[in-house]
Amino acid sequence: MTTTVPETTRAIVAPGAPRATTRRMPLAFGIPYWVFTGALALIFLYPLIWTAVSSVSPLAGTSQTDGWGFGNYAALTKYQAGIWVYLWNSTVVSVLTVVLTLAISLLGGYAFARFSFPGKNALFLLTLAILMVPYATLLIPLYVILNAVGLQNSLVGVALVITMFQLPFSMFMMRISFESIPKELDEAAMVDGCSSWGALWRVLLHAVKPGLVTVGLFAFLTAWNDFMAPLILINDSNRMTLPLAVANLRGQVQGVVDYGATEAGVVVLALPCILLFLILQRHYVRGFMSGAFKG
């Protein structure tokens, strides 16, 4: 695991001159350094490792299992609608968000990068302005508006809300992706008889693929992990998403928390994110670096 992954980080974090930094601020080497940074790494990894291990072990105090095994995961299927329903709901929200975000930001980025139309800059600034308005202060208006259009308590409503907050970053990213492609490329495609649609589908789509992966990855992570939108908009237990359902495990029986099942739920929640992070680390880092990520 550790042999290939760091290479990708290095390539991004130090693009061009990875070796130049070596002489910049040489901090102390030697055994104290290794021990100290090793301990730091352990502190960062320990909560994850402990949760993963104890979710299948007999350690987890109040869980329903006595020995090693997947009893905690089995317990998850028994709470309310069961984890499969919540997994499905989370998948629906994530897929809808990713598809909507990709479609809108692909076409929007293309339009902003290649066409000129009245109000173009104002419109782009307006899109970026969504970044300035924090999610939490829009809670109440969002609740009321989605209520008014009948999208309260619906997964589509949740996906639309998350998509809206993903769009500034995604549009920005796609506009940059398109602008980094030489204009001659789509001009050549059009000379060969492509419409602007044809140029987009046949030629440009391939060229902006890295940007699309970044945008899709962030849209997925946001949608999969989002807690606030479902918390406010969903009140039907059959339509809750996974984070909400796992958080609700705490209130099941008065005063009793199934910590084992909660751990299993955290693992189910975290596993896709960590796997995607390790596979697409380069894109993840690039997304952070474009500075449009909401902290």
Place this chain on the structure above:
Amino acid sequence: MDRHDTHRIRARAHGDPHRTATTPRLRRPRPGLALRRADRDLRRLPFHRPAAARLPDVGLGLAAAGGNQGINFPQNYQDAVTHRLFWDSIRFTLLYTVITTVILIALGLGLALFVQESTRWKGFLRTAFLVPSALGLASASLLFYVLYSPIAGPFADLMKSWGITFLGTPTGALWSTIFLIVWRYAGFYMLLMLVGLQGIPEDVYEAARIDGASRWQTFRDITVPLLRPTFALTTIMCVTGSLLAFEQFYILTKGGPDNSTMTIVQLIYNVAFQGQNDLGVAGALSVIVLLALIVINVFQLRAFGRSDES
């Protein structure tokens, strides 16, 4: 306006039998039908007086929740400011923001300096520090909820024999939450700091080395001043994010013990959806927070901008 309207709107959403024929029914679309219904509702919206009329009210702090469309302009704001937890939550949110911002920026820079050079071991460290940021904030909070538990957590025995709880006291709850946030975000701020460090030209260091500057002098007189834009970005992000803290407290403490960890967003949530169910006052609180954020961000930008010129 009638305070109980908010109860009605939520009751209606759950199929309250007392709903009258004239009240617009709030549908609960099934996923398969939702898109079609959304389309229909959107087209009908301009003619749908009771629902559409509510939309502009919220931002003005008027009656947000259906029923009487009376103007509650001064009243909602008065109720918001005189809420018994209003000033406490502001004080706590500010305290939390200052502590997390200081820790995250210092730690982010420290970690960045540790892993700056490119070796295999440092690549591994970078990955280790970054992995927590792949988790959602809610997942991370749930993870620490189990970790901090006095029954199942790895420190359960220790807690029992020392007689301490992580989340049971106001101070413990504050610092436990801060530890979670630092764990979740330190790698993220490390990454932003690394980007900033990359932007410092190599020949500045070269010149310092020729002049015989010590490592500490180089750090104090070159790295820190030249990182100012990065400090500006990270501070603004961290302050904004911390002022709007919600999930971590909602999952770990619910604002407790004894309302000691009530952040302003948790208060908005409670006013809107728990107990009081008052969307109007919650809307007023949201507007106050939004205005405060704008003021704080303008102030920060000014501060960083001015020191840039000098």
